[in-house]
Amino acid sequence: MMSVVRVPDEPNSRRLERLRQNIQVRAYLMHDRTFRELHELREMGWANPAADIHFKTQRERSDNANPTSEEIFFEKHRGIGRELCNAGAFNVTNKASLPIKALNLCMAPGAYTSIILNHHPGALVSGITLPVESGGHRVEIPYGLDDPRVKVLFEDLTMFIGEMVDDHFQIPSTHPDAGKFIKQSPYTNETFDIVLCDGQVLRTHDRAAFREKREHWRLQSMELVFGLTRIKTGGTFVMLFHKADAWDTITQLRAFRSFSDVKILKPRCAHRNRSTFYLIAKNVQPDKETAKAFIAEWKAAWIQATFGGDEGTGADLVAPTEAEVDALLQAFGPTLIEMARASWSIQIQALRSEPWITGNIHSVHRPMFQSPGKIQWNDPLTPRGPSDFSTMRSPVSDLPSWRSPAANVMGNPESQFGSSKETRALEAAQWRMPTTAKEAESQESSPYAVKKENRALESAQWRKPAAAGEAADPEYALGTRKESRPFEKAQWRSNTGTETPSAMSPSESGKEMKPRYGPQGPPDEDKAKKMASRWR
Helix, strand or coil, X not given: CCCCCCCCCCHHHHHHHHHHHHHHHHHHHCCCHHHXXXXXXXXXXXXXXXXXXXXXXXXXHHHCCCHHHHHHHHHHHHHHHHHHHHCCCCCCCXXXXXXXXXXXXXCCCCHHHHHHHHHCCCCEEEEEECCHHHCCCCCCCCCCCCCCCEEEEECCXXXXXXXXXXXXXXXXXXXXXXXXXXXXXXXXXXXXXXXXXXXXXXXXXXXXXXXXXXXXXXXXXXXXXXXXXXXXXXXXEEEEEECCXXXXXXXXXXXXXXXXXXXXXXXXXXXXXXXXXXEEEEEECCCCHHHHHHHHHHHHHHHHHHHCCCCCCCCCCCCCCHHHHHHHHXXXXXXXXXXXXXXXXXXXXXXXXXXXXXXXXXXXXXXXXCCCCXXXXXXXXXXXXXXXXXXXXXXXXXXXXXXXHHHHCCCCHHHHHCCCHHHHHHHHHHHCCCCCHHHHHHHHHCCCCCCHHHHHHHHHHCCCCCCHHHHCCHHHHCCCCCCHHHHHHHHHCCCCCCCCHHHEEECCCCCCXXXXXXXXXXXXXXXXXXXXXXXX
């Protein structure tokens, strides 16, 4: 008889342990520029009530579904299914044992099943999903007699106790759900080429209050065990996850890496601003010792979350030590970042356009200069801009190399922090368009001065160069000559083919003006007039 681990439920202690794990993981991932930017955007969302209102509205719509919203929900998941299919999630390399078979856990509304059947018309799909009367979604595709290729079992997946314990296990009679556990194990005599797990804890699910705290882990561990004990060797396992930077997610990604080829897909058609993503594990080897060890671990976790604690209704899992977290991050951290970076980038792009971000976009970027504090940038290997800096005490040599050359002029102590008025003017001048030799000479006597004439000259440098004869006039160079301004405008006008100033070029003597045409010769005058009238 299997014994149940009795661990006192200490919510405050567990909460602190979870917080410590998250801080430790985040501190490691903050070395990556992409995650750092994502974390900044997340913090902006957490601090803005508009984000709470947005997601609360989404939850209310999801919880109060109607036929129209259910159709939208189905089509949204069909879009995700197509992305999974395009990523190779539904490809089957070993087709020796036809027909292709797929297992879809938490199947409703059936969007992914429909994509699998489109990709493999002869496939057979078996599914388990929560009944509608218990708060589940409605299956929107034909099944059973309407489509013999699809068979669906309507049950609460988390209650299949026969998957997790042996025959000698006795369900405690004091457990509130003692009569709801299911000892049978469906589909035990079948193996599947594709296993798809898309389960989420539904707020509409009719369940006891004591289950709320650990329901997510009970569902996820059941999906993992149920799917891996029925997948074919070399099959594909697809599963929905949340937050690649969460400790539980990291441990599961590392587990799959030990017995399969893993990649991450972040859908672009839906949930772009959320942390959800899909694990696609190809060439799964369920008979490897590492796979068997993790299956046993997930079974024990389900038992602990279901029957542990003083009251026998579930307890939190034992948290890893700080040394264990650090060891895993050192071994698996670089791989995790490489796997998740594309997913983080997609979420960043989505969050940047959200109203609660665009309304406070300047708060993402801290000011580059603050006086009297010095500047320290967080990652010398990946400079990108002001958000890489924080105002802390550090040597001036930490200044990035891509700063203005004027920032390296450290003769004046005030200029080290940009607090000198003259230094700021010089820095601004360094970023301007290079000026003429005349201005350079004037700066020798006044290196920080920005003269009115020089600014006008710079402005002229960006304009379309006029004829050589006109450019020689110093008044024209400053754009102050009245006659030259109409000539400049003519330079930008469309070439009509007539002998306008834009079609003329000065000779070497500067006295005789000759037409300048392309290799096709003089244009047709009538056609040129029509084109000119069209553009006016």
